Amino acid sequence: MMTDQQFTPLAQRYMDTIFRLAFHYTKSQAEADDITQEVLLKLYRTDKQFESEAHVKHWLLRVTINACKKALLSPWRRTEPMEDHTAALxxxxxxxxxxxxxxxxxxxxxxxxxxxxxxxxxxxxxxxxxxxxxxxxxxxxxxxxxxxxxxxxxxxxxxx
The missing domain is CATH 1.10.10.10 (Winged helix-like DNA-binding domain superfamily/Winged helix DNA-binding domain)
Structure with missing residues (x-):
């Protein structure tokens, strides 16, 4: 598990990237928020030793893509008009x-x-x-x- 000193800079650096990828994948701001939170929680809890910044980013994007695929397969997935979300961006x-x-x-x-x-x-x-x-x-x-x-x-x- 990461310390707060290790986690906070990574979370601040990659939160927007994770959200944007999740939003592009799901087309839902609410789901993108949930996925972002889930991915950052996985980052905080991971015992993985990252070799470099590129390795961290690659790992985060891979985890985000997997979380998006899982969310899209969920029977609880709601469909909402895309316009509701793009207007806020x-x-x-x-x-x-x-x-x-x-x-x-x-x-x-x-x-x-x-x-x-x-x-x-x-x-x-x-x-x-x-x-x-x-x-x-x-x-x-x-x-x-x-x-x-x-x-x-x-x-x-x-x-x-």
Whole structure:
């Protein structure tokens, strides 16, 4: 188990990252909050010795992804309109808001690699390791997701 002196800086550093990944995965602010709390509790209770900051971050993201998958399979999972949650998120401009809405509308198999690659700056190989899929699959999903986003955003521009 970690000491408070070890845990507090790690929790402060990675809380937002854990929340954002959980939110992108579940599309629910309430579930993302619950998952963030669960992951940080696992971090506090772990006896694992981390080799580096990168090792800590990788472990936290892997635990977050597993917690998200578990939450999505739960029979207690409630469905709530996505608009309830995206309205509360601050976006610097309407373009960012439209992009975030388009990303959140993607299926999880495309949304999560997009988030990890573009928002968390992971390489395709690192995303593949986190998701336990081949690197070529990550590249394919990124390419398809970009194509979907391009089409969706162009259609949205035509209607404005």
């Amino acid at each position: 601050p976006f610097p401009s309407p373009e960012h808001s439209a992009l975030m809405d388009a990303v959140l509308a993607l299926p999880a198999k495309y949304r999560v690699p997009i988030y990890l690659h573009y928002y968390e700056d992971y390489s395709c190989d690192e995303v593949a390791a986190l998701l336990h899929i081949p690197s070529a699959t990550v590249r394919t999903r990124l390419r398809r997701a970009r194509a979907i986003l391009k089409t969706d955003l162009q259609e949205a521009d035509k209607h404005v």
